Amino acid sequence: MSSLVLKLSSVYDWVMSQKLFAATADDPVQDPAMLRIDNPPVTLREMALERLRNAIIAGIFRPGQRLVERALCDQLGVSRSVIREVLRHLEAEGLVEMAPKQGPIVALIAWHQARQIYDIRIALETTAVADCARGADPDTKEKLRTVLEDLDRNSRKNDALTILAATNAFYETIFLSGGHEIAWDIVKRLNGRISRLRVMTLATANRTISGPANMRAIFDAILRNDPDAATAACRAHITEAARIAEGLLSPETPATIA
Amino acid sequence: MSSLVLKLSSVYDWVMSQKLFAATADDPVQDPAMLRIDNPPVTLREMALERLRNAIIAGIFRPGQRLVERALCDQLGVSRSVIREVLRHLEAEGLVEMAPKQGPIVALIAWHQARQIYDIRIALETTAVADCARGADPDTKEKLRTVLEDLDRNSRKNDALTILAATNAFYETIFLSGGHEIAWDIVKRLNGRISRLRVMTLATANRTISGPANMRAIFDAILRNDPDAATAACRAHITEAARIAEGLLSPETPATIA
DNA sequence: TTCCGTATGTTGGTATACCATCATATCAAG
DNA sequence: CTTGATATGATGGTATACCAACATACGGAA
Numbered sequence: 295m296s297s298l299v300l301k302l303s304s305v306y307d308w309v310m311s312q313k314l315f316a317a318t319a320d321d322p323v324q325d326p327a328m329l330r331i332d333n334p335p336v337t338l339r340e341m342a343l344e345r346l347r348n349a350i351i352a353g354i355f356r357p358g359q360r361l362v363e364r365a366l367c368d369q370l371g372v373s374r375s376v377i378r379e380v381l382r383h384l385e386a387e388g389l390v391e392m393a394p395k396q397g398p399i400v401a402l403i404a405w406h407q408a409r410q411i412y413d414i415r416i417a418l419e420t421t422a423v424a425d426c427a428r429g430a431d432p433d434t435k436e437k438l439r440t441v442l443e444d445l446d447r448n449s450r451k452n453d454a455l456t457i458l459a460a461t462n463a464f465y466e467t468i469f470l471s472g473g474h475e476i477a478w479d480i481v482k483r484l485n486g487r488i489s490r491l492r493v494m495t496l497a498t499a500n501r502t503i504s505g506p507a508n509m510r511a512i513f514d515a516i517l518r519n520d521p522d523a524a525t526a527a528c529r530a531h532i533t534e535a536a537r538i539a540e541g542l543l544s545p546e547t548p549a550t551i552a
Numbered sequence: 553m554s555s556l557v558l559k560l561s562s563v564y565d566w567v568m569s570q571k572l573f574a575a576t577a578d579d580p581v582q583d584p585a586m587l588r589i590d591n592p593p594v595t596l597r598e599m600a601l602e603r604l605r606n607a608i609i610a611g612i613f614r615p616g617q618r619l620v621e622r623a624l625c626d627q628l629g630v631s632r633s634v635i636r637e638v639l640r641h642l643e644a645e646g647l648v649e650m651a652p653k654q655g656p657i658v659a660l661i662a663w664h665q666a667r668q669i670y671d672i673r674i675a676l677e678t679t680a681v682a683d684c685a686r687g688a689d690p691d692t693k694e695k696l697r698t699v700l701e702d703l704d705r706n707s708r709k710n711d712a713l714t715i716l717a718a719t720n721a722f723y724e725t726i727f728l729s730g731g732h733e734i735a736w737d738i739v740k741r742l743n744g745r746i747s748r749l750r751v752m753t754l755a756t757a758n759r760t761i762s763g764p765a766n767m768r769a770i771f772d773a774i775l776r777n778d779p780d781a782a783t784a785a786c787r788a789h790i791t792e793a794a795r796i797a798e799g800l801l802s803p804e805t806p807a808t809i810a
Numbered sequence: 811t812t813c814c815g816t817a818t819g820t821t822g823g824t825a826t827a828c829c830a831t832c833a834t835a836t837c838a839a840g
Numbered sequence: 841c842t843t844g845a846t847a848t849g850a851t852g853g854t855a856t857a858c859c860a861a862c863a864t865a866c867g868g869a870a
Contacts, residue, residue: 620821
């Protein structure tokens with residue numbers, strides 16, 4: 295770990311690949327603002343933020359691990375100003391905590407918190423899928439179909455991070471189709487906080503089977519424009535994930551996952 | 553506005569009054585960790601964060617207004633490092649946006665976003681009040697009664713910020729009694745983003761009447777341990793607030809409230 | 811009068827320097 | 841062997857310096 299390096303030199307392509315700009319660019323057909331030159335002022339801070347966030351979510355930095363500022367400076371190749379501003383952002387996101395007298399550490403997650411997160415996801419995601427089932431346009435349905443195909447392909451390879459990305463794409467499509475950008479922001483943030491749990495959950499054998507099955511049930515309900523069925527399937531999906539997560543986390547020490 | 557000064561000198565008492573530490577100190581009876589000395593490292597950054605956040609929520613800085621870093625340095629009496637880290641935090645909270653080529657501005661709120669926020673609040677708050685109604689202990693009920701009394705007293709004075717604080721205390725009690733700390737964090741943050749709307753909504757005459765009435769209906773339902781009635785009353789409370797807010801915001805220019 | 815180029819001042823982005831504090835190690839006294 | 845005091849190294853908190861880029865104002869030329 296001491297040799298970990300996350301250099302930012304020549305990461306422009308990487309940044310571009312992260313569709314950082316999806317939030318600002320709408321459908322080119324409808325949005326004349328698409329003509330904007332939009333030379334994106336990719337700042338060091340933004341790059342470092344994405345890097346560090348991904349590193350934490352991917353588990354490169356373990357929960358509870360100290361994030362020594364000067365060490366991060368070396369690893370990322372930027373100054374402390376940048377690192378500290380990034381840490382403030384991640385702190386507000388809940389991914390980093392400030393341990394008293396110690397400085398920043400990767401946030402710990404207790405089961406009673408994870409459970410709340412799953413509950414909130416149920417509340418927000420069931421609303422979103424129901425809305426989507428009520429009025430999904432053909433484009434959305436087609437997109438969901440494509441995402442599910444990707445998921446099926448990838449679920450066989452059992453690459454947790456890839457599956458996670460596909461799952462995110464699935465729900466992102468649902469949320470955004472119903473105009474729930476803010477709710478999606480919240481869910482994204484919450485998912486970041488339980489990312490380790492999600493990876494561990496996916497590693498569970500039966501999860502790679504029933505997870506996609508549940509999502510297909512949601513998809514079918516949306517195709518049939520059946521909000522109630524979609525809600526039920528969504529609730530089942532998250533509830534099951536939460537149950538698996540509880541089995542993984544609950545027996546651990548009283549409040550943390552290391 | 554140019555003479556605005558938010559000096560931090562000798563604000564220790566103010567900070568203490570903000571119950572910054574409520575999150576770290578639990579019930580002293582149950583929590584032996586309460587014995588900790590806990591010399592709170594009140595950092596300049598934390599003070600500046602609270603100050604600036606409150607200033608934005610209170611409307612001292614208007615939506616869309618530029619937050620020039622060096623000017624804030626003068627107004628708050630701290631260096632740019634502190635200001636910039638605070639701005640990062642507020643940016644992650646959604647209270648501040650980074651305008652391209654311009655720097656930070658107070659976040660604008662469009663009605664289609666405000667509407668989403670009210671919808672999310674309905675999802676989260678109905679869940680919380682239902683849980684509270686299911687298993688509220690006498691202490692919680694007593695606390696709610698006290699808060700409602702405060703509200704009645706203050707609602708006559710028509711001081712929007714005070715009423716807002718009492719309303720927050722009401723819901724905070726409900727959320728925390730059911731162990732929904734994370735949901736309450738989310739709601740708090742969302743409320744910050746629509747704080748102007750909330751103040752304007754409260755200024756509406758009939759709101760000062762029906763708002764407390766709705767909250768009393770929620771309270772009564774909790775007293776009777778009637779989750780369904782509590783849910784309905786809560787939904788009515790938020791829906792009504794949203795309707796008033798829509799009337800205030802919707803006729804405005806296409807996407808912002810200034 | 812209009813248009814264009816230059817100069818200037820403001821702003822955010824970045825890096826670095828300094829300081830108080832805390833944790834740890836070392837060592838001496840009991 | 842244990843306890844306590846001192847020294848030292850590391851860490852976060854804070855302030856400041858420097859720079860590139862942008863916006864604006866001004867002035868001259870067509």
